[in-house]
Amino acid sequence: MSQGRDLNTQGALLPDRILSRSTVARYLRSELIGRIPDRIQLCITAAVRHRLRRPERMPVSQWCEAYRIMPSADAMPGKWRRELAPHAVRVMDTWALPWVREVWFCGPDQASKTNAMLGCMGYSIDRAPGNIFYTMPSQDAAKRILGQKLIPMLQLTRPLAKLISKRADDTSQGMIRMANGVAIYPAWANSATSTATFSAKYTFNDEVDKWEMVGTETDPIRRLRKRAKKYRFHKHFFGSTPAGKYIYSGAMACQQVQQYANRCPHCGELIIMDTDHIIIPKGASVDDIKRDPGAIGYACNSCGSLWNEADRSRSFEQGDWIIVKGPDCHRPVDVGFLLSGIATPDMKLADIACTIVQAEAGDLSAKRDLAHGIQCIDYEPETTAAREDDHLLRYRSGLPRNAVPLGTAMLGLLADTQQDSFYYELWAYGYAPEIDMRMIRHGILPSFVDLEYLLHQEVFADADGKEFRVQIGLIDSGGTRKGWQKHSRTVEVYDWCSKHRIMIPIKGIWSRRDGDMISYKTVETFPGTSKRIPGGLVRANLKVDYFKDELARRLAIEPDDPGAPLYHDDIDEAFAKHYTAEVKDEESGEWKHDKKKGRNDFWDCNVYAIALREILKTRIPRRPDDPANVAPQRRIYSKGAHRD
Template sequence: MPRKKENSLPDFISKPLRHLKPPENLTVSEWAEKYRILDSKSSAIPGKWDNSITPYLVDIMNEFNNVETEEIIFVKPTQVGGTEALHNMLGYVIMQDPSPVMIVYPTDALAESVSENRLQPMLMNSKPLREKFKKAESSRLELQCEGMYISLNGANSPSSLASKPIRFLFLDEVDKYPGATKKEADPIKLAKERTKTFPNRKIFMTSTPTLKTGHIWKAMENADVIKHYKVPCPHCGEYIELMFKQIKWPKEEGMSNADRAEFANYVCQECGGIITDQHKPQMLKYGRWEIIEQKTQFPRKVAYWINTLYSPFVRFGEIAKEYLASKDDPEAFQNFVNSWLAEPWEDTKLKTNADLVLERQTEYEEFEVPDWAVMLTGGVDVQETSLYWTIRAWGPFLTSQNIAHGQALSFREIEQVMNAEYRKRNGETFMVNLCGIDSGDQTDEVYEFCALNSEWAIPVKGVASGYSHFKISTINKASSSAHGMRLLLVDGDKYKDMIASRMAKPNGRGSWMVYKNCDREYAEQVTAEHKVNVKTGGGRVKQVWVKKTSHADNHYLDAEVYAFAAADVLHVRNIHLMLEDENEKVNEVPQVNKQSMDFNNAWLKNIEWF
């Protein structure tokens, strides 16, 4: 017979005292490390939960303890632990603050599967949770715990979402929910209605995004605060946001995509240092969430966004390999954008890609003017730290070719590039006839520069759709040295349409081409946007050009737009008419090289654009 412990209390006293004992003073992340046990059936790292493996989840989980926050939105890729964070919040509620809970999955079948394979094992693996779980009284879609119940529902069964008052609402993979119909309301709205009677309610919503019109992306855009995770560079110490465009891999010919991806590393956007997979754990450990947008002083809805680059389970090489394998397949690339970059996919109507640009290489070397060209125009995209420039040769029927492009650090360099002489193979020399310079950034400096170089430079300003393609206006800023000077207003989307359509033409008459051995960086930038359908406020659909991914650089594309607009100002569309008047043969391109310099000079002399 076991010996009775001294000073022990009888059951009729000890049991009531256990119920009166206050819960531990723990945050969700602290609770998880103390009580959460992962099993080998649902986790690659079974055993006790360790916050140091996925430190970016700590702040998300602890936001659940913020009494001011009503709604937490987590926009995520796959393989970063988002669903496990949801399970930790659920376990915390069961032990620390028992109240009615509802978890909504895309379908009833998925809800049953998660209950059987993940939730019930989680409750049974942890002794404190097991003591709270009433397995005998539970069903697969309703788990009974001490002082509460957990209702598991599918978004495809709206009637089940409208019958239970609940305090804690968890919405998992919301972009896979069915949409609202004429007979039934939006399942998310129906579920949220169940929380109205609880002033201290909490709603956690998570999903991989699909489209910009999807539930999770719209929820993030409507949040009061949006946060991104930033990590310190191991070389310069600056806090950086991990972006896909900074993953670099070898470009040697002869290597397969899989082999190239194996050598992929991350290049710090601040110092250029090489960051490897071995650096990632320490970077994540010292990372922090930073607010990138705050709409109110008293936020109630807080959104978090992260991509696969932060996942401790995925190497940089795996991400590069997935991109290289999917970039030419629209369906596969959509999965990459959604599930790896955690960005919405656009309903693309007009597509371009870097490989298409590189197919447009001609026999002409860099800086060499094609035999058929009759004039050159330039474009400059002005950024805070540098200037991206391009020079394009033009011939009859809008035939064009990029002969040079680059990145300058000052306007002095732009002046040198645009005033340099460029030659044909027969020795004829050309200079840039007109260059459009972006005045949206560093406006005063651009105006002053164009005023000093007015014979070849004109400031450019983008305008909304409405003008045919361009319009000449006047700078009316009295304090500027460029007061009274011409200002070129450009509808960028219309020129991007023309670039994309002519890029699709095979090399020859009317095609948009590039020089021999053109670099891929330029090709990536001039195809960094695609045209998509978007809904306006009135419910109408219109097509606009947007970046394919949020971090994509499109500076060379903007520069090419300005070069095209500059050519339009010089009446480039009428070149073939002038040549016919001069009895030149222009039926085949390239053919126009006879007396092209004389024609160039006569053409520019006869037009009046200022």
């Protein structure tokens, strides 16, 4: 350097905004006329130089390969490699496209959703700085991700490590401030205030289907979108395993939707894997599958070749995203990505098959897991009518009203108590162990006197002339109108049952309560009084939803197959409508009466009939001519000789 005076322009010559070269030249000439030194040295800090540099353009996935280091808390620590998560490449690169504002990534657990977000976050800090919201379902989850993944990523990734503030307070779990001005705000969806104060250019929203609605302002998705409104080029990243809330419907609503397809290692075709092509041996149980997981395979949708787990892993590595919605949209504003658990090798085919078998057996939890965790779609509860009118009419027995079928062991009366009448059904129960069910009569009776006549005076006969009377029955105790005691007939029912002991009063109880599906309670006094019931009563408490499930199951059996209930030939559409008014909400698992469809009283009587069959399992004998009734002759051993 010459003897000319050095000029330090760190503070004086650098404006807040970047000036053109010509502007700087004019400024220097006007300020330094007559005292221009031989050489000028500009002392610019590293942070300012970082802001002034023009970053090299590259996709997010390329940036991750070049710089990103995965922390020890990750399943695959060390340098980020695209072959470990090939499906995440397209997701991250799409997020960085200048015209894309939102990305929705719907996939199974442990499918690199969080890591894809963190990759985009690191890229934005280094290449396109702006404030960031990182939102998790809860405060604990947000702190855990920051402490175990985000902060270690910042410390280990070279371009980001240079930007970490030396102040300890700037790298806390409350907020992270970078040297280039980026602020990262951790937020949690169950707190409206955690996202209400600050604005951000980027929002990264993890496990959105675990978010809870808080307050009355709006849902958390809309609330997050508001925080980025002031930025012209804002971006949102939503990721989650579906749970029936936001992610699947949000992804499907995007202008363009892409779904991951595996490439068959045999024919080379891209296919979208599904449960229909999983090979499960006929009749296999969960235990069978666990004993021999190798028996489960997958048949290619295109060529039919059978894959094992190695083929499936290879098909995933060679797979690609295909556009299933909006192929003509070349610059979509929002893009949804769908990845099913069937496609990923992390979820074994045997585990998927076990869930399918359990779901087909009616396990509600397995049905949800199959939809949410494996197919990665929203589970649609089967809220449907028990059966349509004409369906029930198919179950006519071929016998007229009051005719007892051959092979009957016992008749049972079921009565549903109303304020001024009784709906009833009379069922014939066959011998053990099958205990077939045939309904021989139904109707409405106005009074207890009419019920008594049916109990004690009516005689029924089968085709051989064998006579039957009612031997047992269940009657609704009439105490379901809580708070309206004047409409309850419980006292009347208890009094009547104490005089007609073959009738057992019943009460429906909540099916989720602990205990057996049928429990018994001794009732000593009339409800609301201290007056004792002569001899006391035993009331049967029924978990009615269980028996409604069983009735619905039996009505799904073909009429000529074992286990199907049959009804006398005089049933009509008016009777059948009672069976369509009950619907099951599989989301809650509860049966509900759709009053718009009419009355459901005969359905209730049939439910009681199913419960009575359960009670009779220990009372009904085997058929008299059943060989099992003949006791085997004993062998008598005496002095070394024996005889049969």
